[in-house]
Amino acid sequence: xxxxxxxxxxxxxxxxxxxxxxxxxxxxxxxxxxxxxxxxxxxxxxxxxxxxxxxxxxxxxxxxxxxxxxxxxxxxxxxxxxxxxxxxxxxxxxxxxxxxxxxxxxxxxxxxxxxxxxxxxxxxxxxxxxxxxxxxxxxxxxxxxxxxxxxxxxxxxxxxxxxxxxxxxxxxxxxxxxxxxxxxxxxxxxxxxxxxxxxxxxxxxxxxxxxxxxxxxxxxxxxxxxxxxxxxxxxxxxxxxxxxxxxxxxxxxxxxxxxxxxxxxxxxxxxxxxxxxxxxxxxxxxxxxxxxxxxxxxxxxxxxxxxxxxxxxxxxxxxxxxxxxxxxxxxxxxxxxxxxxxxxxxxxxxxxxxxxxxxxxxxxxxxxxx
Amino acid sequence: xxxxxxxxxxxxxxxxxxxxxxxxxxxxxxxxxxxxxxxxxxxxxxxxxxxxxxxxxxxxxxxxxxxxxxxxxxxxxxxxxxxxxxxxxxxxxxxxxxxxxxxxxxxxxxxxxxxxxxxxxxxxxxxxxxxxxxxxxxxxxxxxxxxxxxxxxxxxxxxxxxxxxxxxxxxxxxxxxxxxxxxxxxxxxxxxxxxxxxxxxxxxxxxxxxxxxxxxxxxxxxxxxxxxxxxxxxxxxxxxxxxxxxxxxxxxxxxxxxxxxxxxxxxxxxxxxxxxxxxxxxxxxxxxxxxxxxxxxxxxxxxxxxxxxxxxxxxxxxxxxxxxxxxxxxxxxxxxxxxxxxxxxxxxxxxxxxxxxxxxxxxxxxxxxxxxxxxxxxxxxxxxxxxxxxxxxxxxxxxxxxxxxxxxxxxxxxxxxxx
Numbered sequence: 001x002x003x004x005x006x007x008x009x010x011x012x013x014x015x016x017x018x019x020x021x022x023x024x025x026x027x028x029x030x031x032x033x034x035x036x037x038x039x040x041x042x043x044x045x046x047x048x049x050x051x052x053x054x055x056x057x058x059x060x061x062x063x064x065x066x067x068x069x070x071x072x073x074x075x076x077x078x079x080x081x082x083x084x085x086x087x088x089x090x091x092x093x094x095x096x097x098x099x100x101x102x103x104x105x106x107x108x109x110x111x112x113x114x115x116x117x118x119x120x121x122x123x124x125x126x127x128x129x130x131x132x133x134x135x136x137x138x139x140x141x142x143x144x145x146x147x148x149x150x151x152x153x154x155x156x157x158x159x160x161x162x163x164x165x166x167x168x169x170x171x172x173x174x175x176x177x178x179x180x181x182x183x184x185x186x187x188x189x190x191x192x193x194x195x196x197x198x199x200x201x202x203x204x205x206x207x208x209x210x211x212x213x214x215x216x217x218x219x220x221x222x223x224x225x226x227x228x229x230x231x232x233x234x235x236x237x238x239x240x241x242x243x244x245x246x247x248x249x250x251x252x253x254x255x256x257x258x259x260x261x262x263x264x265x266x267x268x269x270x271x272x273x274x275x276x277x278x279x280x281x282x283x284x285x286x287x288x289x290x291x292x293x294x295x296x297x298x299x300x301x302x303x304x305x306x307x308x309x310x311x312x313x314x315x316x317x318x319x320x321x322x323x324x325x326x327x328x329x330x331x332x333x334x335x336x337x338x339x340x341x342x343x344x345x346x347x348x349x350x351x352x353x354x355x356x357x358x359x360x361x362x363x364x365x366x367x368x369x370x
Numbered sequence: 371x372x373x374x375x376x377x378x379x380x381x382x383x384x385x386x387x388x389x390x391x392x393x394x395x396x397x398x399x400x401x402x403x404x405x406x407x408x409x410x411x412x413x414x415x416x417x418x419x420x421x422x423x424x425x426x427x428x429x430x431x432x433x434x435x436x437x438x439x440x441x442x443x444x445x446x447x448x449x450x451x452x453x454x455x456x457x458x459x460x461x462x463x464x465x466x467x468x469x470x471x472x473x474x475x476x477x478x479x480x481x482x483x484x485x486x487x488x489x490x491x492x493x494x495x496x497x498x499x500x501x502x503x504x505x506x507x508x509x510x511x512x513x514x515x516x517x518x519x520x521x522x523x524x525x526x527x528x529x530x531x532x533x534x535x536x537x538x539x540x541x542x543x544x545x546x547x548x549x550x551x552x553x554x555x556x557x558x559x560x561x562x563x564x565x566x567x568x569x570x571x572x573x574x575x576x577x578x579x580x581x582x583x584x585x586x587x588x589x590x591x592x593x594x595x596x597x598x599x600x601x602x603x604x605x606x607x608x609x610x611x612x613x614x615x616x617x618x619x620x621x622x623x624x625x626x627x628x629x630x631x632x633x634x635x636x637x638x639x640x641x642x643x644x645x646x647x648x649x650x651x652x653x654x655x656x657x658x659x660x661x662x663x664x665x666x667x668x669x670x671x672x673x674x675x676x677x678x679x680x681x682x683x684x685x686x687x688x689x690x691x692x693x694x695x696x697x698x699x700x701x702x703x704x705x706x707x708x709x710x711x712x713x714x715x716x717x718x719x720x721x722x723x724x725x726x727x728x729x730x731x732x733x734x735x736x737x738x739x740x741x742x743x744x745x746x747x748x749x750x751x752x753x754x755x756x757x758x759x760x761x762x763x764x765x766x767x768x769x770x771x772x773x774x775x776x777x778x779x780x781x782x783x784x785x786x787x788x789x
Contacts, residue, residue, distance in 0.1 A: 034654030035670070073444070255656075264653040274445075274649040278638035279405035279667040279682075281630075288663060294654040295406065295669055296639065304659075 005119035005137055006082075006197070007046040007054040009039060010216065011065055013126055015161040015178075018244050020365040021343060025064040028056070028125035030241065031326050031344070033254050033263075034294040034309050037068050038241060040272045041128045041263075046121065047075050048268045049132040053082035055111050057215075062088060068273050075271045087111055105215055109204050112197055120200050124191030124217055128239040128250065130263050130270060133194070136232055140194050145172065145230035147195040149221060152233060155188020158240040163189035163218060165231055173229040176221050190234055191217050199227075237262040248341060248361045251307050251324050255290055277310050285316065301331070309344075322358065346370065372452045374424045374487040376509065378417050379458075379480070381473050381563075382410060382497035383430030388618045390744040391753035391771035392718060395788075396435035398617070399497030402701045402719075404629050404638065405667040405682050407647045408439060409616060412502070413495045414446045414455075415645045420505040424453035424487055427497070428476045430460055430469060445648045458483060472587030478576040489569050494589065496563035500625050501613040502636065502643050508607050509566055517605035518571045519597060521545060522564035524613050534560035535590045537606050545604040548594045559606060561590060562613060571602065612636040620746045623716060626682045626699045630665055650685040650702070660691065676706065693723075698730070701754070703788075714747075714766065718754030719788045727758050731766035739781070741769035755788040 011028035018030060028039035039056070046054050054077060058065050065086070071077075072084030087107055112120065119140075121133055140148035155162050165187040166175035177183070203220070221229065237259060239250040253259045264270060277296030282288070289304040296311035301318030311328040314320060318335040325331065325342050332350040339356035342348070343366040352370055356362035364370060386398025393401065399410035410427070417425050425448055429436055436457075442448075443455030458480050460469050470476035477484075477494065484492060491512070493505055503522070512520035523537050538547040538557045549556070575593050579585050585592045597604060612635040614625040628635060638645060652671030657663055661674045668674070671686035676693035683689075687700045690708040698712050703720035706712060710723045713730030717723065731748030745751060748766030752758070756772065762781045764770060772785050 036653075257656075257658075260653065260656065269651040270653070271651055276644050276646045276649065278645075279629075279669040280655070281633060281639075282663045282666050282668070284665045286664065288657045289661070290657070290659040292654045292656050293668070298639075308654075310654075 003050040003134060003137060004117050005049075005051055005121055005133070005194070006115045006117040007051045008120055008122045009042055009046075009054065009056045009125060010122065011039065011056055011058040011062070011125050012060075013124055013161075014216065016126055016242055018241075018247055020363045021244065021247070021341065022061075024061065024343075024366050026058045026061050026125070027241070028058070029065040029068055030247070031309060032128070032241070032247070032251065034292045034307055035275070036270065036272045037065075038125055038128065039065070039068070040270055041130065042123045042125065043075050043077075044268070044270045045129070045131055045133065046123075047077065047271065049134055051121070051133075052077070052079060053085070053115055053117065055085045055087050055108075057087045057108065062086070070273065074273045082115065085111060105204055105208050105213065108215065109201065109208065112201050112204065115197065117197060119194055120197045122193045122195075122217060122220070126241045127190050127192070128241070128263070129190075129234065129236050130266050130268055131234070131236050132268065133192075136192075136234075137194060139232055140230065143171075143230045144228075146199060146227035147193055147220065147223075148230045148232050149173070149217075150190040150192040150232050150234045151187045152190055152235070152238055153186040153188065154238070155190075155240065156183060156186065158242045158246045160242060163191070163221070165189055165221075167231045171231050173221065173224040173231060176218075176224060178218065187231060187233075189217065189221070190238065192234075193217050193220060195220070244341070244361065244363060245359055248324065248339075252305070252322070254292060254307065255305060260292075275310055286314070301333075301335075315350075322361075324361075340364065343367070372487075374453055374489050376422055376424070376491045376493055377484050377487050377489040377569075378413075378422045378425045378493040378495060378505070379477060379484075380410065380413050380425060380427045380495045380497045381476060382427050382436060383433075383470050383476060384498070385431040386498065386617060388744060389622065390619065390741065390769045391751055392619075392622075392716065393432070394753060394771065395432060397429065397431045397433060397497075400436040400439055401616075401622070402684050403500065403616065403622070404626060405669045405684055407645060409500065410436070410440070410497045411446075411645050411647045412500050413497060414440075414443075414448065415643075416501075416503050416505060417493075417495075418446045418448055418646065419643050420503075422493065422505060423448070423450050424456075424489075426456045426458045426480060426483055428458045428470065428480065430476075433457070433459060439648055441648070446646045453487070456483065472585075472592075473589045474576060474579050474585075474593050475587035477572075478580050478587070481573060481576065484569065484573075492567050492569045492572055494563075494565040494567065498617055499563065499613060499615055500636065501562070501609075502611065502640075502645070503564070503609060503613075504643075505564075505566075508564070508609075511607050512566045512605065515543075515605040516603065517544075518568050518602040519594070520566040520605045520607050521594070522562040522609050523559040523606045524562050524609050526558050526560045528555070528558050531555035531558045531560070537561055539606045543606050543608075545594075545598065545606050548590060548598065550590055559608070562609060563589075564609075565589065566607075571597070618746075619716065619744055619749050619751055623699060623714070623747070623749050627680070627697070629667055629682060630680060652685050658691075661689075676708070696730075707760075715750045715752065717752045718756075720755055720786075721752045722757040723752075724758045724760040724762065724783065726761045727764070729758075729762070729764040729768075733763060733765045735763050735765045737764050737768050737781070739764065739768040739770045742767060745769055755786050757783045757785070759783040 011026040077084035280297040294310040301314040309327040315333040382399040386393040655672035665680040675691040676689040684702040707725040709726040745767040750768040753771035
């Protein structure tokens with residue numbers, strides 16, 4: 001409960017893009033699971049661990065993230081002391097002239113200096129799990145390592161970027177490879193790292209002094225020659241969002257009872273921004289099978305193996321199979337969709353048929369009228 | 371404190387004894403309604419949507435659930451620096467300590483609270499009606515009519531009129547007489563229990579009423595007639611739209627079913643007048659293969675493996691495979707085990723209906739829980755926190771509740787504390 005750590009969530013990942021879906025938003029703000037954004041899971045993990053100061057860095061496109069996070073009240077992070085800090089990119093005319101390279105490190109340094117906790121947990125925004133960090137920190141503390149990195153062993157199947165960690169017999173990092181052709185290990189970074197706040201301040205000031213602009217988990221892991229970095233295996237259920245197809249398959253896994261049980265019913269709540277939608281209404285002719293449905297939906301057609309976000313309308317005679325339909329989408333009469341991802345606020349006109357493949361879903365961008 | 375033009379007061383202290391087991395542990399305004407809501411969400415949301423920023427909630431009977439539910443008013447945007455929500459329980463003071471003796475006395479005891487905002491108008495609301503209403507419009511009408519009080523009225527069918535408190539009006543819409551449940555109604559304008567008063571006039575009436583030993587300190591019975599006797603101008607404000615008193619088992623059930631049968635009437639999907647509520651922290655609901663959900667309203671946290679027909683489910687309800695739920699209202703956290711058949715039931719928080727239980731209107735048989743006084747139309751009610759024994763048979767019109775000192779019987783396997 002009384003954890004001596006603060007959190008930092010990296011809302012973007014330089015190696016990950018979800019094509020059309022990441023056009024309007026940062027990776028962390030990607031809608032998932034009917035009523036969540038990816039960041040909700042990591043933010044809830046931190047809050048459930050007792051962390052009361054969390055920074056979120058977005059590189060760009062942070063409007064949707066800011067809308068979602070607000071003051072942080074949904075996560076009980078609207079506090080007088082610390083709470084949620086949204087750290088926008090640090091832009092000045094000098095570094096914009098340097099070809100658009102954005103220097104976010106000075107603002108970051110101030111943020112770390114203004115906190116008082118001993119440890120910082122830094123997390124990427126492409127992994128979803130439900131756990132606390134208390135054991136992770138205890139083990140880090142006991143090991144006496146400079147940093148600890150969480151990993152598990154199923155990462156490689158999610159495709160690029162897989163950051164493979166080669167650990168020595170004592171569990172310390174001795175080599176690190178990104179997307180190796182022939183991996184020598186199954187240990188794949190989960191992008192959650194803990195280190196001493198003072199050490200982090202040193203590292204960030206050094207990189208500012210050297211004129212570097214990069215700040216990422218990979219950047220810190222590369223210091224394995226200089227610092228002792230210990231691996232910590234996380235054995236719980238994890239989903240990784242590395243691409244459109246892994247986003248699609250992660251969503252489909254949320255239709256499995258065991259996966260939903262692990263992520264949502266473990267006793268640790270997953271917080272998100274509340275919307276006050278009305279309850280979902282089902283008419284007398286609908287057929288819904290193996291699907292997750294959110295508040296505010298109106299279901300009059302056929303839906304199977306799909307994820308419906310809040311406020312979706314499925315009109316009569318429409319057939320939806322294996323689809324992800326995001327907030328406030330209107331599916332008109334007699335529409336047939338299979339393996340399709342439809343972003344927010346789209347309208348699909350009557351009679352339209354769209355067919356994607358299970359490993360290559362069709363994506364309709366935000367606000368489109370098809 | 372900064373001055374407020376209007377202060378709203380919600381009367382939420384009544385027990386709601388006609389709801390039987392449903393209000394054993396909580397006050398009527400805190401009873402779940404319409405899948406996502408509690409009854410009090412309606413007046414609270416109406417206040418915030420009407421731009422009223424100071425709301426006092428008068429509580430008395432079993433206030434814990436209501437107090438925790440309202441909290442600081444955040445869910446309704448009523449956590450304000452100036453104004454906001456206030457829970458107002460009866461209190462002790464030097465010289466007197468009283469429970470609220472009636473609706474008027476409850477307001478009288480809170481004169482100090484109201485005075486601290488120095489309002490011009492006071493809006494009195496009851497915490498047990500389902501409706502969407504713009505109080506600002508009513509207030510504008512009150513100001514335009516230069517009335518001392520305005521009473522919202524609702525046209526009811528003539529044949530039902532004798533069940534209500536009726537306002538007899540003249541051709542200008544001014545109230546000339548108030549009749550409580552008359553045998554031969556002269557009007558079909560029922561009082562909705564929504565009043566706007568000029569605070570100055572009301573304050574004087576409340577003090578006079580307080581000193582009258584004959585009075586039962588009730589707005590309808592005492593304050594309104596006294597104002598009429600003094601010749602004050604009382605205006606009737608006609609409300610058109612959905613309005614329902616959910617004070618009985620029958621009307622609570624009916625009003626829930628209205629959401630399914632005539633959703634356009636109360637129109638909960640209208641985003642310009644949202645009904646806010648405290649949101650449960652639960653994932654979106656899941657409908658499995660083999661499940662069938664028709665004509666129903668569902669919300670977050672539900673897991674459906676069986677059949678749900680024409681029912682209203684609150685958050686985190688589980689209906690197992692092979693179970694059938696028909697024409698029912700299930701409150702948060704209810705579990706229906708496999709093979710159970712539930713027809714026209716209202717089931718309280720977290721109650722577990724055991725395997726193959728048969729309960730409700732179409733179930734034959736006799737049962738010691740029959741309760742003709744409170745239950746009607748075949749509706750069977752279950753208290754919260756019960757586990758109903760496997761295979762139990764419970765016919766319609768039953769109120770299944772644990773009597774004090776009893777831990778279990780042939781129907782109730784055990785009970786547990788609902789948190």
